[in-house]
Amino acid sequence: MAKQVFARILENRLIAAAAYSMLLECPALAREAQIGQFVHVLCGDKPLRRPISVCRVREAELTLVYAVRGEGTAWLAERTCGETLDILGALGNGFPLLDASARLLVVGGGIGVPPLLDCAIRGGAGHVDAVLGFRAHGQVILEEEFAAACAGVASNAEPAGSVTVCTEDGSYGTGGRVTVPMEELLRKNQYGAVYSCGPLPMLKAVAETAAKYAVPCRVSLEERMGCGVGACLVCSAKIRRNGTEEYLRVCKEGPVFNAEEVCWE
Ligand SMILES: Cc1cc2nc3c(=O)[nH]c(=O)nc-3n(C[C@H](O)[C@H](O)[C@H](O)COP(=O)(O)OP(=O)(O)OC[C@H]3O[C@@H](n4cnc5c(N)ncnc54)[C@H](O)[C@@H]3O)c2cc1C
Ligand code: FES
Structure with a gap:
């Protein structure tokens, strides 16, 4: 059931080129939000709310990570600590929780990366690998958070999960598309599922690659x-x-x- 809440902004900071991380205090939504769900945010006097994925839930707090694209997200970027935000959530059907013994591969592109962080942390999998793609170094977000998430879920008996960052222009990490390291991982490891979020052409390529290795794939x-x-x-x-x-x-x-x-x- 969607709730309308007035969440207090605890932090709103620039984390990469035109990308912001906003920390909100909203216990009612934080208790219920599932991985891959989104909230609908009222942006000033704009009549239509803007959908933004839940990136991270921790106790009474939600983190949203968003890119400035137009008037609504530009308004969001100007908000400061202590202000309240009118949000509706948590909405939609998110990613299913995996069996604890299954290994999860998350593949994200650009501003599709944020909702996969909570999948890596709360997805219920025993072991998570992440492949994150961006246009260039200046757009890379959440690399440290994914490194901590993938390391944190590995059991003592297993090596920590890996994080591969790709940039299309080769300015950071591995040059080229996410499907190349994705395929290397699929060749080496047995996965219970691939979860992906990003631009449509990337999602299609990820879906085809997962199908080639007969691994169930969910896309946002x-x-x-x-x-x-x-x-x-x-x-x-x-x-x-x-x-x-x-x-x-x-x-x-x-x-x-x-x-x-x-x-x-
Ligand atoms: C389920 C879902 C989750 C999303 N999660 C995130 C996220 O975590 N971080 C993030 O940066 N962006 C996310 N987006 C995209 C984000 O909603 C748009 O970038 C944002 O609505 C643009 O609003 P604007 O006013 O700045 O741009 P404008 O272009 O001025 O928006 C005009 C209208 O178009 C709609 N619109 C524009 N682009 C999109 C878009 N790509 N998707 C949906 N509606 C759009 C706006 O809601 C608005 O009604 C998500 C979209 C969806 C559907
Ligand atoms: S936005 Fe109205 S039915 Fe989905």
């Missing part, structure tokens, strides 16, 4: 949204389920879908 889709709660149908995505194609609402049935069901076009 991004569509423009109106209401955020299933009423306006603005956010529909074409999904193939039980042999028939249907339009499902990214805000309600998603944003996370089984990659095999997504009609990539």
